[in-house]
Amino acid sequence: MLFCEKLVRLRKQKGLSQEELGLELGVSRQTVSKWEAGQSYPDFQKLVLLGDYFQLSLDELVRDVDLQAVRNDSQTIQKVDALLQRSEKAEELLRLAWRWLCLFGWAIIGISALALVLGLLLRYAKIL
Structure with a gap:
């Protein structure tokens, strides 16, 4: 998603008009309109303000990166790894129990x- 598209989506999610967002950032409605149309881009200071206002990192704001999705994916991978480790431990315990059961069974048969x-x-x- 392009920066201009993302800015429109973020502004609308907050229920703000271009003028209201401009007031928050100290710029005019026309400036916000140009950003959203892709005719110009905010300077670095305004990008930082936008990131702070929308609670996004600069990467999330200007790149087509959804860090929350990346974090969620990472957490999901960690959970799957933990489940896999538990599963492997349970499988090993089952193998050990089966060995002891077989050994005990053969001992009973021998006795x-x-x-x-x-x-x-x-x-x-x-x-x-």
């Missing part, structure tokens, strides 16, 4: 087999 063999041997020994 049961040993008990069965001992039981058969004792029974066989009584018969003889």
Whole structure:
């Protein structure tokens, strides 16, 4: 979005006329009109005032950059990373639990087999 288009959008979002914005910045309505038409551009001091007034950085004001969207994207990426890390930890815990369950299961099977063999041997020994 061009600076002139952005200025029109910002001014209208605040519900200001060109004259009201001009009063806030210490310029005439005609000057604001020229900025919005792309016929001229504010000097650096006025850009700083515009940024302060609309609570935007100069990058957000003069470039086609939406820093809030960039910040939101960054926060979303951080949240996704945190979820991924938790998911990986949960997956590792599941693998560990499965290993212990398998180990415990094989131990139970081994003990049961040993008990069965001992039981058969004792029974066989009584018969003889």
